[in-house]
Amino acid sequence: KKKEPNSSEKSTQNSFISVAAAANLRDVLEDLKQIYIKENPDKKVEITFGSSGLLVQQILNGAPFDLFLSADTQFPEKLKSAGKNYGNPKIYAYGKVVLWSLKKNVSKGLDLLQNLEINKIAIANPELAPYGKNTVEALKKSGLYSKIENKIVWAENISQVAQFASTGNADVGFIALSNAKNKEMMRRGNFYELSEKECAPIAQSGIVLKGKSQTEAQDFFDFINSEKANEIWKRYGYQTKISK
Amino acid sequence: MIEIQIRHQIFTSSGNKFLEVDERISEGSFVHVSGDSGIGKTTFFKVLSGLVVPDFGFIKLNDKILLDTANKIFLPPQKRNISLMFQNYALFPNMTVKQNIAFAQTEKDENIVDELLEKFALKTFENTSPSKLSGGQQQRVALARTLAQNAEIVLLDEPFSAVDIAMRKVMLNELLEFNKNNNSTFFVISHSEEEFESFSTYNLNII
Amino acid sequence: MIEIQIRHQIFTSSGNKFLEVDERISEGSFVHVSGDSGIGKTTFFKVLSGLVVPDFGFIKLNDKILLDTANKIFLPPQKRNISLMFQNYALFPNMTVKQNIAFAQTEKDENIVDELLEKFALKTFENTSPSKLSGGQQQRVALARTLAQNAEIVLLDEPFSAVDIAMRKVMLNELLEFNKNNNSTFFVISHSEEEFESFSTYNLNII
Amino acid sequence: MLDQDFIYTLLLTGKLALITTVILILIGIPVAYWLSYSRFKLKFIAETLISMPMVLPPTVMGYYLLVAFSPENAFGDFLQKYCDVRLAFSFQGIVIASIIANLPFMIQPLQNGFSALNDDLRQASYTMGKSKIVTLFKVLIPNIKKSVITGIALTFAHCIGEFGIVIMVGGNIPKETRIASVAIYDQVQALNFEAANRYAFVLFILSFLILLLIYSINRKTNFTTFR
Amino acid sequence: MLDQDFIYTLLLTGKLALITTVILILIGIPVAYWLSYSRFKLKFIAETLISMPMVLPPTVMGYYLLVAFSPENAFGDFLQKYCDVRLAFSFQGIVIASIIANLPFMIQPLQNGFSALNDDLRQASYTMGKSKIVTLFKVLIPNIKKSVITGIALTFAHCIGEFGIVIMVGGNIPKETRIASVAIYDQVQALNFEAANRYAFVLFILSFLILLLIYSINRKTNFTTFR
Ligand SMILES: Nc1ncnc2c1ncn2[C@@H]1O[C@H](COP(=O)(O)OP(=O)(O)OP(=O)(O)O)[C@@H](O)[C@H]1O
Ligand SMILES: Nc1ncnc2c1ncn2[C@@H]1O[C@H](COP(=O)(O)OP(=O)(O)OP(=O)(O)O)[C@@H](O)[C@H]1O
Numbered sequence A: 001k002k003k004e005p006n007s008s009e010k011s012t013q014n015s016f017i018s019v020a021a022a023a024n025l026r027d028v029l030e031d032l033k034q035i036y037i038k039e040n041p042d043k044k045v046e047i048t049f050g051s052s053g054l055l056v057q058q059i060l061n062g063a064p065f066d067l068f069l070s071a072d073t074q075f076p077e078k079l080k081s082a083g084k085n086y087g088n089p090k091i092y093a094y095g096k097v098v099l100w101s102l103k104k105n106v107s108k109g110l111d112l113l114q115n116l117e118i119n120k121i122a123i124a125n126p127e128l129a130p131y132g133k134n135t136v137e138a139l140k141k142s143g144l145y146s147k148i149e150n151k152i153v154w155a156e157n158i159s160q161v162a163q164f165a166s167t168g169n170a171d172v173g174f175i176a177l178s179n180a181k182n183k184e185m186m187r188r189g190n191f192y193e194l195s196e197k198e199c200a201p202i203a204q205s206g207i208v209l210k211g212k213s214q215t216e217a218q219d220f221f222d223f224i225n226s227e228k229a230n231e232i233w234k235r236y237g238y239q240t241k242i243s244k
Numbered sequence B, C: 001m002i003e004i005q006i007r008h009q010i011f012t013s014s015g016n017k018f019l020e021v022d023e024r025i026s027e028g029s030f031v032h033v034s035g036d037s038g039i040g041k042t043t044f045f046k047v048l049s050g051l052v053v054p055d056f057g058f059i060k061l062n063d064k065i066l067l068d069t070a071n072k073i074f075l076p077p078q079k080r081n082i083s084l085m086f087q088n089y090a091l092f093p094n095m096t097v098k099q100n101i102a103f104a105q106t107e108k109d110e111n112i113v114d115e116l117l118e119k120f121a122l123k124t125f126e127n128t129s130p131s132k133l134s135g136g137q138q139q140r141v142a143l144a145r146t147l148a149q150n151a152e153i154v155l156l157d158e159p160f161s162a163v164d165i166a167m168r169k170v171m172l173n174e175l176l177e178f179n180k181n182n183n184s185t186f187f188v189i190s191h192s193e194e195e196f197e198s199f200s201t202y203n204l205n206i207i
Numbered sequence D, E: 001m002l003d004q005d006f007i008y009t010l011l012l013t014g015k016l017a018l019i020t021t022v023i024l025i026l027i028g029i030p031v032a033y034w035l036s037y038s039r040f041k042l043k044f045i046a047e048t049l050i051s052m053p054m055v056l057p058p059t060v061m062g063y064y065l066l067v068a069f070s071p072e073n074a075f076g077d078f079l080q081k082y083c084d085v086r087l088a089f090s091f092q093g094i095v096i097a098s099i100i101a102n103l104p105f106m107i108q109p110l111q112n113g114f115s116a117l118n119d120d121l122r123q124a125s126y127t128m129g130k131s132k133i134v135t136l137f138k139v140l141i142p143n144i145k146k147s148v149i150t151g152i153a154l155t156f157a158h159c160i161g162e163f164g165i166v167i168m169v170g171g172n173i174p175k176e177t178r179i180a181s182v183a184i185y186d187q188v189q190a191l192n193f194e195a196a197n198r199y200a201f202v203l204f205i206l207s208f209l210i211l212l213l214i215y216s217i218n219r220k221t222n223f224t225t226f227r
């Protein structure tokens, strides 16, 4: 605990795994890490959270990460085509979209959006965030999109949507189920979970990267995908399988 | 009639001392203020003009009370109609010579500015920044500016220290003429006593 | 022997003019520099001390060439061993009176500093910031500081303009004594000609 | 080379920077004046407070503003009910955010300027019967021109580049709150490097030209004779 | 109230801010000196260039630095091969990034200070035989103390709060590049608002105290007699 290896030691000490993960995985991964370390006391796992896009930038420019857990499936493909990979991209979880509100009762579902009391609807930028992309697709499919288009405020990512909605500046917002299950978000507001039919779940994939700790990283990634981990994922609002 | 009573503690070469003035001076006088270096002449001017509030002070100009510390009356410098020529000139670097002089006028009158420029041999520099002038030239600008203000009381802090003898004569005459024509009261600090003996109507020696 | 040849264009009240000096002055002289206001006296001092580079100039102090524009020789102010008392004093606000004087010394000697403080009646203010002094007091600090430097050539730009007559005598005597003891050459700009007539060994009138 | 959207975005950025800078001059001058001339003993505490917007990460600062602007909150509620303004997601909102974020960049140079000025100038103007206002505008400000220019340039430049607080308060609404720095950031996030480079290049050149203009006002050198 | 991690993070933040400020003083004084006293006609272009790091969004600026530092690149490769330093994701890297980002905050106030100083002081010192270096340290710098303090305070505060460029170049590695502003940002992103509040509060108070200390050095008022 006292002596943390620094970057130069990392290369020599193979039991050290450096993970880059999408910011919304923070709580669940911390939990998974604790369990993994308890089982493998000789291993060290260090997780850096950030926006998937920025983490990919860093990896492309030589960041010393061994495993990348993206919030989508595109970024790991990009890393693969850049030849940074050790293994192949693999989906580790699916996220679900929920409609969340601080004050309004959203239990009735999407129809509420047309309500005149709803002025601002926060959605993540579909060009940057897969949750935003799937939300927009869902709204288009239901025919609601054109009716509420002028109420939408675009956020950079789902965290920001959650901030807009949880402070009451946006009346409702589309966030991830995992966000909605956060302690503070649970306490503050209520949410409606969009069914798989209403909105396609968001596949999130990860990829093991080339490097000195690639085999250890693969082991950790396998653990994340194991049956044992399923329970944890569910608790935090992720699915590990979807009905095809 | 100008009534002045001041008592103000200052720190001089011989330790703490009181600057004490108690005078009644009739309007239109030409007062020569003298005293050792550091005795409080400049401070006296700053008290008159309202830039320094003395420990105790009473100043009355005809019926107008400018200062009465006992009754907490303090007319700010802006309302005293007293002009002051600073020992270090305090010319405004952002204005030309002409603008400096014109700025001081309460009633704008370009003719007067031109006249002053002419008399003090400053015409050539009217559009120059005062920072580009020689010491004596700057002093002349400062004097012209103070006169341009046309105040009831004119305070001049060593107005001739940096000019040559010929120019000094010109300036002095200008002052006297101004003094007579406008019936304004002049207080002039100067170390060359002889020069003033002949025409000063009052001698105020600060000790 | 000090050889001075200067030709430098300046802008005066009568338009552009050449400041021209061509003199040979023996070491240890006490030179009284006179001339109309704005004629170029201060500029002449700045050329001597190296703060202004003239259009044409040649200055030689014994065998040392300080300036020779024709041959592109220019000794910077730091290397000329010429001290200059500025017309506006240029005292350092970050230092006390004593520190100002001590700073100028090339060889530190606290006794000399104390002596100067004593002679110019500045002892009481030795730990005061110069910004808190009266005009005359500041001028005395500036003079003391210039003497403390103990340079071969001492340039004084109106050193007595702000002090009273008694103090002026003290300072003048101090200068003369210094001039004799150290065999340094003094150039003094002053408008009170009479005062200098009796003891200046040379008169340099700039026209 | 640039799409229409980005041109709108640039115009909006310019508008935000201009409005912020102008308002900050209007706020900055009296505040800096007070900080310089007041004899209030504890004004160094005020100086410290003015710097404080800088120590919080802009996005976090933005989050707190969101909380303050929220209609759930007394302040935000008051604004919405009685003034019919909603600060979040509006141009007004990002102007306010941007003013807070840039406060120190305007006030600090101005205050420095006033303090460095010889106090005799102010006193001389007063003895000429000039009011404090006339003195401020005719004597003090013209003599701290360099400080004013520094304040304007720092504020302007920071306003262009700092988007954390803006994006947090304003979201990313085209023609309303989407400024150039956000657009560039988005392109970098989406790994569209070429678009990002193109945008950044244009922003850089335009800002360079504007700043060049601001600084060139100040060009004349003060040291003519001495080498 | 605070976990051990956050204490490490605070220490790292302090270290970064301190090192950046010290290096920037060392760089800033000569640069500002040159900008103030050089008679080079085009120096307003240099002034403009110094402000330019501000107009790009910090993350984007960080992105360009990341590319420059990348071992995929000639410069980064050279550093790694021949000097055995890797700038990206290391403490050295974020120091360099932070220096670039804060350049204008140190240089501008210093330059303003030098320019506002009466040039006679410098000339007087020269005629006393004092070298340029002695003059700089004994005469010029002590007389622009207020500007130096402003420069230090602005740099320090901005260094604490600005994380965009740091997170991009340094990632988010505990004890190496993870500074407090990044930690707070992380907590906000993870919607752990209470933890974020707690962290922000501590950071705010600590910065407040340090800035208070810096500004209080400057406290003495210059206007004693005049009301
Ligand atoms: N910094 C400057 N820049 C440009 N011109 C200047 C500057 N200083 C002085 N001058 C001009 O050069 C001329 C000579 O000035 P100088 O200061 O040498 O005169 P002086 O003989 O010392 O006068 P005085 O007795 O009034 O001090 C003046 O006419 C003045 O206008
Ligand atoms: N700003 C100031 N702060 C504190 N003390 C000052 C200040 N200005 C002057 N003094 C002190 O007050 C005393 C009187 O100063 P004042 O300037 O009034 O003298 P003075 O009679 O005008 O002298 P001089 O003929 O030398 O100009 C001096 O001893 C000086 O030390």
Ligand SMILES: [Mg+2]
Pocket: B041, B042, B043, B087, B157, C134, C135, C136
């Ligand atoms: Mg005086």
Ligand SMILES: [Mg+2]
Pocket: B134, B135, B136, C041, C042, C043, C087, C157
């Ligand atoms: Mg002169």
